[in-house]
Amino acid sequence: MDKVKVLEKYLPPDAAPLIGRWIDYFKCEFKISRNRNSKFGDYRAPYGGKGHRISVNYDLNPYAFLVTTVHEFAHLHTWNEHKQKAKPHGTEWKSNFKRMMQPFFEKDVFPADIKQAITSYLNNPAASSCSDLTLYRSLRKYDAPKEDVHTVEKLRVNAVFKLKDGRVFRKGEKLRKRFKCVEVSSKRVYLFSPVAEVELIDG
Known part of the structure; x- marks a missing residue:
């Protein structure tokens, strides 16, 4: 099946073509993963004959899936530029995350509250990772209701x-x-x- 068609099941449809192009451009193994309580996504740098690898939890809502995917691709891009010299969520990563998020802002993919939370997060150098609670809470509002949770x-x-x-x-x-x-x-x-x-x- 065409990768964009698969991605459309997890992402806002307007975002899927660009993520598909990134997977090809960066020659990245992109895996839709089972739920992991400790993290939404993961990036692994090339090692032992394997190339870039990204995995994202399958059960995220489309906006959380997209934010997590861009987060991990920003790690990949930062590794390509700086290898191990850049901090995991340092200024280089932040700059790439901001730049790579821009096309989705231009396509108006996100609801206003999520867009505002992402912008606020990116403008706040004290926030060290996507564990930013304001952003997390705004993304959670778009989850399907869960009983007894x-x-x-x-x-x-x-x-x-x-x-x-x-x-x-x-x-x-x-x-x-x-x-x-x-x-x-x-x-x-x-x-x-x-x-x-x-x-x-x-x-």
């Missing part, structure tokens, strides 16, 4: 929640940007992102 920040203090792997935690106080939560069985303390998705047990 809550984010940690929406739970009250002392609420008990469960992860996909079955581990159970009790929510505690906020420490700077993350929430201190205690695993019920081991009493060990873990720090959770405000936007981590969990299942409420007792809240």
Whole structure:
């Protein structure tokens, strides 16, 4: 099947042709991956006879899929220019991400709130990666509704929640940007992102 037709299933349709051209131009292996809780996408530099490799989670909404794809291609482009000399989310990567996002702004692919969040993120040198919460929250608004899924920040203090792997935690106080939560069985303390998705047990 034509790669653009496949990409149209995951991306805003107007974005698919350009991403298809990037895959060819950069001679990149582009994989649509299973869900990974720890990351939306991944870039691997050429190594051991393999070329550039990018993978993006299959279950992202089209706007999140596109932002993640551009994020990873910006890593690829930065590696081509600087190899290991550039920091992963340093000024070189930021500059490439901004430039590579521009065609999609010109095509008006994004809703206004996501476009504003991306622009704000790119103009904020303190934001070190796409874990930027404002951008993440604006992208999440376009997810399909999920039953029984809550984010940690929406739970009250002392609420008990469960992860996909079955581990159970009790929510505690906020420490700077993350929430201190205690695993019920081991009493060990873990720090959770405000936007981590969990299942409420007792809240």
